[in-house]
Amino acid sequence: MRISKSPWLLHYDGSSCNxxxxxxxxxxxxxxxVERFGIINxxxxxxxxxxxxxxxxxxxxxxxIRQIYDQMPDPKVVLAxxxxxxDGGIFKDCYNILGGTDxxxxxxxxxxxxxxxxxxxxxxxxxxxxxLDEKADKMKRGEYRSMTSAEYAxxxxxxxxxxxxxxxxxxxx
Amino acid sequence: MAAKRSVIPFGPQHPVLPEPIHIDLVTEDEKxxxxxxxxxxxxxxxxxxxxxxxFGEMVYVAERICGICSxxxxxxxxxxxxxxxxxxxxxxxxxxxxxxxxxxxxHSHILWLGLMxxxxxxxxxxxxxxxxxxxxxxxxxAATGGRVIFSIMRIGGLRKDVPDExxxxxxxxxDEIEEGIKACEKAFLSxxxxxxxxxxxxxxxxxxxxxLGCEGPFLRAxxxxxxxxxxxxxxxxxxxxxxxxxxxxxxxxxxxVRIQEIYQSAGIVRQCIEKMPKEGIYVxxxxxxxxxxxxxxxxxxxxxxxxxxxxxxxxIERMRVRTPTFANIPALAKTLQGCDVADVPILVxxxxxxxxxxxx
Numbered sequence: 148m149r150i151s152k153s154p155w156l157l158h159y160d161g162s163s164c165n166x167x168x169x170x171x172x173x174x175x176x177x178x179x180x181v182e183r184f185g186i187i188n189x190x191x192x193x194x195x196x197x198x199x200x201x202x203x204x205x206x207x208x209x210x211x212i213r214q215i216y217d218q219m220p221d222p223k224v225v226l227a228x229x230x231x232x233x234d235g236g237i238f239k240d241c242y243n244i245l246g247g248t249d250x251x252x253x254x255x256x257x258x259x260x261x262x263x264x265x266x267x268x269x270x271x272x273x274x275x276x277x278x279l280d281e282k283a284d285k286m287k288r289g290e291y292r293s294m295t296s297a298e299y300a301x302x303x304x305x306x307x308x309x310x311x312x313x314x315x316x317x318x319x320x
Numbered sequence: 321m322a323a324k325r326s327v328i329p330f331g332p333q334h335p336v337l338p339e340p341i342h343i344d345l346v347t348e349d350e351k352x353x354x355x356x357x358x359x360x361x362x363x364x365x366x367x368x369x370x371x372x373x374x375f376g377e378m379v380y381v382a383e384r385i386c387g388i389c390s391x392x393x394x395x396x397x398x399x400x401x402x403x404x405x406x407x408x409x410x411x412x413x414x415x416x417x418x419x420x421x422x423x424x425x426x427h428s429h430i431l432w433l434g435l436m437x438x439x440x441x442x443x444x445x446x447x448x449x450x451x452x453x454x455x456x457x458x459x460x461x462a463a464t465g466g467r468v469i470f471s472i473m474r475i476g477g478l479r480k481d482v483p484d485e486x487x488x489x490x491x492x493x494x495d496e497i498e499e500g501i502k503a504c505e506k507a508f509l510s511x512x513x514x515x516x517x518x519x520x521x522x523x524x525x526x527x528x529x530x531x532l533g534c535e536g537p538f539l540r541a542x543x544x545x546x547x548x549x550x551x552x553x554x555x556x557x558x559x560x561x562x563x564x565x566x567x568x569x570x571x572x573x574x575x576x577v578r579i580q581e582i583y584q585s586a587g588i589v590r591q592c593i594e595k596m597p598k599e600g601i602y603v604x605x606x607x608x609x610x611x612x613x614x615x616x617x618x619x620x621x622x623x624x625x626x627x628x629x630x631x632x633x634x635x636i637e638r639m640r641v642r643t644p645t646f647a648n649i650p651a652l653a654k655t656l657q658g659c660d661v662a663d664v665p666i667l668v669x670x671x672x673x674x675x676x677x678x679x680x
Contacts, residue, residue: 160339162362165676166387166468168339169431173457176434176450208340208361211332237384240372241365262387262468 150196150222150283151276153185157195159215161248162238163202166262167229171199174265181269192218197275199268200252201228203235203244209251213296216252221293222282224255224275229263236261253299323348330664332361339675341668347661355656355664357649359679366680367639374634375401375609379473382626385641386677387468388431391424392619393677394473396626397639399553399617401475404609404630411555411597413477418555419487419592420463420472422585426497427456428620429578429585432672433504436575439669440517445507452500459490477602487593494586501582508575518572522655522667525569532651535644536622537581538671540565541573548618558595559588574670608632619644621672643677 156175160168174181175188189195192215204212216225227248230236234247248254255278258271285291294302325348332340340361346354369381382397383390395417402409409417430453437445457467463482464470472479507514524534529542539546540563547563549556564580566573610632616625622644630636648671655667 160362160676162364163676164384164387164390164469165339165674166384166390169387169468173450173454176454177447178451178454202362203364205361205363207363208332211340211361237381238364238366238369240369242368243363243365261384264467
């Protein structure tokens with residue numbers, strides 16, 4: 148049985164304006180009804196396969212997002228829902244916004260929009276399902292384990308150092 | 321055995337909460353003795369954006385204070401700027417604003433009904449109410465082009481007109497929604513299983529509601545007839561409506577008030593369509609705002625204040641918003657005292673919390 152036949156969603160409101168959260172909920176209600184595909188909105192991170200994160204990351208909720216992500220079992224995919232979750236959106240210049248979801252955890256699918264429409268969201272989830280199956284197959288062969296948030300932070304740090312080094316090299320040249 | 325005190329953390333990520341709020345519940349066995357709320361998970365620092373976006377762009381930022389009452393936030397900010405600049409929008413603009421405001425109120429209240437049904441474990445009722453909410457969103461989309469964020473407000477009027485044919489097309493939809501909500505109302509107000517979860521749960525007396533500074537349907541459910549729409553801003557002065565109150569003061573009363581307000585809003589929308597004047601929708605503006613103003617409007621969740629201070633420059637000096645959920649949190653902490661742990665989700669939902677407004 149493929150995991151994509153019945154993936155469970157977990158939704159967390161980062162620091163969004165509510166618009167995207169309401170659209171996430173609306174996607175599960177009769178008009179759009181993703182539940183007919185076996186997609187269930189759950190509140191428990193340990194039951195979830197797909198993490199829908201809305202809104203940017205701020206200093207108070209970054210640990211919450213990391214904890215939720217680390218608690219989810221493998222295989223898992225992360226969707227950044229809405230433009231704020233993609234890169235900060237209209238709130239990018241705010242003093243309390245660190246950036247999009249990918250500043251703290253790895254993101255697999257980006258769904259832009261302000262507010263994101265349920266149709267776009269469903270499209271994003273369908274794309275995520277493919278990734279979920281791929282990850283499950285790799286896991287069976289013992290080739291894959293998802294990054295923890297601490298490893299991701301380390302990777303970001305190294306990436307930042309490399310970029311800095313490249314910048315100084317360019318300047319020297 | 322004597323009961324031992326223990327603290328249960330509730331939130332910020334919790335199955336029943338659509339938004340992050342954290343409450344520490346001090347409990348003795350199954351009873352809550354004290355509730356200590358803490359907020360700040362959604363703080364963005366939005367008010368500070370006035371230093372980076374000019375006063376025209378701030379309309380769109382103000383709309384994004386909250387995705388549920390977005391129209392009201394846009395209206396509050398624009399209203400304050402228009403008063404500072406001495407601009408009188410045309411009557412048609414005022415009527416369309418009122419109409420959109422009431423449609424927003426309808427969708428917000430129906431949304432709340434669904435969340436409430438979800439909180440007391442009636443999943444199919446949640447789905448049923450949200451079916452009708454989609455019909456309201458269809459109207460808003462037909463009028464503005466957006467489902468939750470509309471971006472139709474503009475200082476001096478509106479960005480685009482809503483044609484009369486579109487407005488006439490709303491009438492059958494309104495009837496359909498009213499019928500649907502009437503059917504749902506039976507479940508909310510007379511189903512014995514639902515009543516056992518609502519009646520007497522979270523009682524707040526009239527005196528407490530006034531002392532704790534409650535707002536909106538939460539206040540009106542405790543029998544205080546206060547509604548800022550009666551001050552007649554926008555076109556509310558021309559509309560015929562009565563403030564809805566309930567003397568129950570419990571969760572049942574709050575359900576009753578919000579359901580009646582859905583019908584009331586549908587009535588105001590009909591009046592707007594009927595009396596809609598024919599004229600332009602935009603008054604050109606000149607120069608930059610200079611001065612300060614404070615405006616109070618009635619959001620779906622209660623009264624909201626918008627303070628704007630401008631000094632004749634492209635960027636305004638200060639914008640301050642005071643939101644109804646913030647005013648209702650002390651009363652929430654009060655109603656949580658002495659309730660069962662299993663009733664906490666219901667009581668949190670009864671204030672219709674909008675955390676992103678509260679923290680901005």
